[in-house]
Amino acid sequence: MTTEAHSTSAYIKIFWLLLVLTIVEVAIVYMGLPKMLLAGLLVFFAVWKAALVAMHFMHLKFEKKTLAMIAIVPFVLCVFLILMLLPDIYPR
Amino acid sequence: MSDVAVAHAGVQPAETPLTPENWGKLGMWLFLAGDAMSFGALIVGYGILRHRSMDWPVPAEVLGINLTAFMTFLLIVSSVWMVLSLAALQDGDKAKFKKFMGLTILGGLLFLGCQAYEWTHLINHRLPELGYSFSSHLFVTTFFVLTGFHGMHVTGGVIYNICVFAAVSRGRYEAKHVEIAGLYWHFVDLVWILIFTFVYLL
Numbered sequence: 001m002t003t004e005a006h007s008t009s010a011y012i013k014i015f016w017l018l019l020v021l022t023i024v025e026v027a028i029v030y031m032g033l034p035k036m037l038l039a040g041l042l043v044f045f046a047v048w049k050a051a052l053v054a055m056h057f058m059h060l061k062f063e064k065k066t067l068a069m070i071a072i073v074p075f076v077l078c079v080f081l082i083l084m085l086l087p088d089i090y091p092r
Numbered sequence: 093m094s095d096v097a098v099a100h101a102g103v104q105p106a107e108t109p110l111t112p113e114n115w116g117k118l119g120m121w122l123f124l125a126g127d128a129m130s131f132g133a134l135i136v137g138y139g140i141l142r143h144r145s146m147d148w149p150v151p152a153e154v155l156g157i158n159l160t161a162f163m164t165f166l167l168i169v170s171s172v173w174m175v176l177s178l179a180a181l182q183d184g185d186k187a188k189f190k191k192f193m194g195l196t197i198l199g200g201l202l203f204l205g206c207q208a209y210e211w212t213h214l215i216n217h218r219l220p221e222l223g224y225s226f227s228s229h230l231f232v233t234t235f236f237v238l239t240g241f242h243g244m245h246v247t248g249g250v251i252y253n254i255c256v257f258a259a260v261s262r263g264r265y266e267a268k269h270v271e272i273a274g275l276y277w278h279f280v281d282l283v284w285i286l287i288f289t290f291v292y293l294l
Contacts, residue, residue, distance in 0.1 A: 053171065
């Protein structure tokens, strides 16, 4: 019925990756990095983790592309939302 | 075309690129897309308020990010358990399904317990100690709105999972229903990953 392309060991591997990423995220907060760098790294890791959960646990990697479109749209809209609100963040 | 219609009328469902194998799954994804917009709006709003504020505290100094890191781990591991319970049911192993689904529910309950503890500690000790109250600073408001809205979703998810557990045990639900519940649970985990990053760590 659904495309079965994952084995149990694959899920466990993704779990370990998520765990390592979480530990790294918490560790870099304590490192006292410059704000911009910290923000960039944390966003990068967060997006990576979110993509892992979406692609593998939520099975998006193996679904029909139309389903992936439904999932991508909110992400695009949120980026659009941030862009549209930039004049409120940085008013002249 | 529902399975019932196919079974009764012997009619083949229309096959187009848009016809999903599983309408329930499509429905859940559509719901999650809308829910993602709700959380997106809250997070972006939080970001703007924080960025424009002159005296926003450093979250790591006010909040207990070690406990929260553990809570993140809890949700991630319960997501793994959920996907393993689905795989077990797809293989026909009902006992294994029950074990992993039970663990998923337990993980969710533990998360809520930790959050209740975190909130109580903040409200009764940490915030008054630092001089913050609900009406004094947007840091407090946005924190409780974001984590509370998410916590509500976790609570709903735990109840949903308990219902699915019971329904599968009684033979009324199958793997595809568990898959749909799994989508919701993974979404809740995903949102927490984002909240953890933007509210606690940054």
